[in-house]
Amino acid sequence: QVQLLQSGTEVRKPGASVKISCKASGYTFTAYTVHWVRQAPGQRPEWMGWVKAGDGNTDYSQKFQGRVAITRDTSATTVYLDLTSLRSEDTGVYYCARAGNGWYELAHWGQGTVVTVSS
Amino acid sequence: SYELTQPPSVSVGQGKTARMTCEGTNFGSRGVHWYQFKAGQAPAMVIYYDRDRPPGIPERFSGSKSGNTATLSISRVEVGDEADYYCQVWESGGDQWVFGGGTKLTVL
Numbered sequence: 256q257v258q259l260l261q262s263g264t265e266v267r268k269p270g271a272s273v274k275i276s277c278k279a280s281g282y283t284f285t286a287y288t289v290h291w292v293r294q295a296p297g298q299r300p301e302w303m304g305w306v307k308a309g310d311g312n313t314d315y316s317q318k319f320q321g322r323v324a325i326t327r328d329t330s331a332t333t334v335y336l337d338l339t340s341l342r343s344e345d346t347g348v349y350y351c352a353r354a355g356n357g358w359y360e361l362a363h364w365g366q367g368t369v370v371t372v373s374s
Numbered sequence: 375s376y377e378l379t380q381p382p383s384v385s386v387g388q389g390k391t392a393r394m395t396c397e398g399t400n401f402g403s404r405g406v407h408w409y410q411f412k413a414g415q416a417p418a419m420v421i422y423y424d425r426d427r428p429p430g431i432p433e434r435f436s437g438s439k440s441g442n443t444a445t446l447s448i449s450r451v452e453v454g455d456e457a458d459y460y461c462q463v464w465e466s467g468g469d470q471w472v473f474g475g476g477t478k479l480t481v482l
Contacts, residue, residue, distance in 0.1 A: 359471075
C-alpha cells in the first residue's frame with residue numbers, strides 16, 4: 256500500500272532554514288507528483304508546491320517563491336522540502352501528499368511534520 | 375484570490391446524516407475533492423472529482439455538486455467520523471491548489 260513517511264519534529268529560530276523529508280513506498284515513485292501542504296494553527300491547509308518525481312520539475316505557490324525548494328532523490332524514493340528565512344508565521348504542520356491518477360486530487364498523505372519557529 | 379467557503383461547524387446525532395457544503399465561484403468543470411483531517415493522523419481523501427470514493431472509504435461517504443455548491447454527505451454517522459473536513463479545488467488562474475476553511479463535524 257502507498258505510504259509516505261515524514262521526518263520528525265523540528266524547532267528553529269527566526270531566520271533559519273529547515274529541510275523536511277518524505278519517504279515514499281508502495282508505488283512507482285517516478286510515476287507521480289508529490290505536493291507539500293502546510294497547516295498553521297487554526298488555519299486552513301495551504302498549498303506550497305509540487306515536484307514531478309519523474310523529471311524533477313517543480314512549481315511553487317507565489318506566496319513561497321524565493322524561500323522554498325522541493326527536490327527529490329529517486330534512488331531513495333524521497334521528496335524534500337526546504338524552507339528558508341523562517342519566521343514565526345511558518346510555525347505549523349507540514350504534510351507531503353501524493354497526487355492521484357487525475358493530477359488534481361491529493362490521494363495519499365504523510366503523517367505530518369511539526370515545525371516550530373521561535374526565538 | 376480564489377476562495378472556497380465552508381460552514382465552520384456541523385453537529386449531527388449518531389446514526390443520522392451529516393451534510394457539509396463548500397461554496398465557490400465558477401465551479402463549472404472544476405473537480406471538488408474532500409479530505410478528512412484528524413489530530414495526530416495522516417489526512418485522508420474521502421471524495422475526489424465531486425463524487426468518486428477512494429478504495430477503503432465507506433459507502434456512507436458521498437459527494438455531489440450543483441451550481442457553485444459542492445456537498446459532502448455522511449450517512450449513518452459514527453463517533454469515529456468526528457473530524458475536520460476540507461474541500462479543495464485546483465484554481466487554474468493562479469495554478470494553485472486551494473482549500474476551503476474547513477468544517478468541524480461533531481457527533482452528538
